[in-house]
Amino acid sequence: MYLTIYDFSGFFQSINDWLISTFSEPLASIIGYTLIGVSAIAFIAFLGLSLVYAERKVAAWFQLRIGPNRVGFQGVMQTVADITKLIMKEPLTAGSSDKFLYNLAPFIMMLAPFIVISALPFAKGIQVMDLNVGVLFVTAVSSIGVLGILLAGWSSNNKYSLIGAMRSGAQIVSYELSAGLSIMVIIIFSGSLQFGDIIESQANGWWIFKGHIPVWIAFIIFLIAGTAETNRGPFDLAEAESELTAGFHTEYSGIKFAFFFLAEYVNLFIIVTIAATLFLGGWMPLHIGDWEAFNSIADMIPSVIWFIGKVTFLILLLMWFRWTFPRLRIDQILTLEWKYLLPISLINLVFAAFITLMGWHF
Amino acid sequence: MSEIGKYFKGIFSGLKTLYQGMTVTGYYFRNARKEIITQQYPDNKATLRMYDRFRGIVVLKHDENNLHACTGCSACEIACPNGSIEIIAPRLEDPETGKKKKVINQFVYYYSMCTLCNLCILSCPTDAIIMDQTFEHAVYDRSLLTQILNKPGSKLDPNVKE
Numbered sequence: 001m002y003l004t005i006y007d008f009s010g011f012f013q014s015i016n017d018w019l020i021s022t023f024s025e026p027l028a029s030i031i032g033y034t035l036i037g038v039s040a041i042a043f044i045a046f047l048g049l050s051l052v053y054a055e056r057k058v059a060a061w062f063q064l065r066i067g068p069n070r071v072g073f074q075g076v077m078q079t080v081a082d083i084t085k086l087i088m089k090e091p092l093t094a095g096s097s098d099k100f101l102y103n104l105a106p107f108i109m110m111l112a113p114f115i116v117i118s119a120l121p122f123a124k125g126i127q128v129m130d131l132n133v134g135v136l137f138v139t140a141v142s143s144i145g146v147l148g149i150l151l152a153g154w155s156s157n158n159k160y161s162l163i164g165a166m167r168s169g170a171q172i173v174s175y176e177l178s179a180g181l182s183i184m185v186i187i188i189f190s191g192s193l194q195f196g197d198i199i200e201s202q203a204n205g206w207w208i209f210k211g212h213i214p215v216w217i218a219f220i221i222f223l224i225a226g227t228a229e230t231n232r233g234p235f236d237l238a239e240a241e242s243e244l245t246a247g248f249h250t251e252y253s254g255i256k257f258a259f260f261f262l263a264e265y266v267n268l269f270i271i272v273t274i275a276a277t278l279f280l281g282g283w284m285p286l287h288i289g290d291w292e293a294f295n296s297i298a299d300m301i302p303s304v305i306w307f308i309g310k311v312t313f314l315i316l317l318l319m320w321f322r323w324t325f326p327r328l329r330i331d332q333i334l335t336l337e338w339k340y341l342l343p344i345s346l347i348n349l350v351f352a353a354f355i356t357l358m359g360w361h362f
Numbered sequence: 363m364s365e366i367g368k369y370f371k372g373i374f375s376g377l378k379t380l381y382q383g384m385t386v387t388g389y390y391f392r393n394a395r396k397e398i399i400t401q402q403y404p405d406n407k408a409t410l411r412m413y414d415r416f417r418g419i420v421v422l423k424h425d426e427n428n429l430h431a432c433t434g435c436s437a438c439e440i441a442c443p444n445g446s447i448e449i450i451a452p453r454l455e456d457p458e459t460g461k462k463k464k465v466i467n468q469f470v471y472y473y474s475m476c477t478l479c480n481l482c483i484l485s486c487p488t489d490a491i492i493m494d495q496t497f498e499h500a501v502y503d504r505s506l507l508t509q510i511l512n513k514p515g516s517k518l519d520p521n522v523k524e
Binding site for chain 2: 061323
């Protein structure tokens with residue numbers, strides 16, 4: 001009923017029709033898949049570069065510095081230069097490492113974001129596939145990343161790497177519980193696991209407004225758990241320089257290190273996209289109930305702009321967390337999860353179910 | 363009850379203090395363009411001013427008549443913890459009074475060994491040496507780090523009381 005002018009699905013449908021009419025059926029599908037894959041790779045590369053630049057610049061501003069300002073205008077080409085340097089460096093393989101697993105780990109690390117990004121909705125009509133269990137798929141596949149971390153730490157044959165990987169694994173496995181439980185709150189409210197349905201259910205208001213208290217609690221818990229899952233500060237003790245050097249990627253250099261580095265930022269984007277989609281309506285413009293005039297004005301802004309705006313806001317929030325909060329010890333991290341977040345999110349889940357049962361949400 | 367109270371109190375005080383921290387860094391973020399505290403070093407070479415406390419390198423002060431205040435007492439050489447000062451000052455006969463008196467020949471300073479600890483400056487009874495504020499001391503040869511601090515032909519300032 002909304003958003004007919006900025007719908008991208010017609011555009012992609014016409015490309016698909018043209019491919020099918022021009023080429024034979026198998027060739028058309030192959031070309032179609034290749035186009036999707038190439039655009040996904042290009043998008044992830046662009047995302048990694050721009051997020052690393054944004055992180056450095058934002059971190060600098062939080063610390064009253066200027067940040068990168070030499071390469072290009074305001075240093076925008078800094079990350080391109082960094083990646084070029086990393087590509088040209090020698091990808092060392094540590095002598096006494098488990099060669100096969102050591103070289104496999106960075107690819108597993110990058111695999112998870114590549115698969116997850118196929119299920120995420122970016123704008124109306126821009127989504128590779130709208131699975132009917134999309135949320136479950138994303139939460140399940142994104143935990144492949146921890147396998148890459150554990151493999152990297154184990155195969156490096158280095159004490160620091162192993163300890164860093166174990167910490168990271170313990171942290172990610174723990175925090176996935178409360179992240180999953182806070183996602184469950186939205187699933188209870190919207191009654192669907194499909195991203196398309198969840199976004200459609202927010203057409204008369206985002207869940208963060210409609211669902212009030214349980215959704216606020218779930219949103220805060222999801223942000224905390226998401227920060228921990230991406231190994232960002234204040235939960236970045238897998239890469240504690242003073243005690244573990246660089247943690248699980250100590251032994252990696254060149255492009256293999258770049259994979260770990262990029263995967264961290266793509267994971268940040270994925271967590272933020274899930275948060276924006278479930279709690280802030282994804283690409284859905286700000287609609288308030290049945291205020292037709294207001295809703296149609298909000299619809300004038302393209303859905304992709306809404307999506308980028310929400311994602312940028314949440315990324316900035318997580319960067320703000322990273323450069324403000326003090327780091328936690330490993331025991332404090334596990335205490336926070338098992339003694340605070342998990343009980344609260346369990347009770348919150350029951351509370352949300354009760355509210356849905358009584359119909360007390362909007 | 364007290365345990366449960368403590369549990370929730372901990373949560374809320376934690377959230378409150380985190381919020382306070384975020385207001386501080388949020389202020390920095392909003393005003394970062396105005397209140398940059400870092401120096402744009404190679405660009406602002408002309409206007410760069412170091413702080414008075416900055417310890418760059420030891421120099422022997424000379425005035426416009428090529429006079430310095432070093433009496434050759436070797437207090438700095440004794441005070442130096444790692445032997446980076448060596449004063450070569452033979453006792454020479456003063457032509458006017460006929461008394462034997464130390465006159466510095468060479469004030470040798472090994473910058474390669476100096477830790478810039480400031481003890482020589484503090485020990486100097488006549489304030490002849492000071493810490494300079496320059497800091498670009500990289501050289502291409504190690505021998506260039508050994509310097510003679512008294513300029514050729516310089517003399518002791520006659521006003522300096524020994």
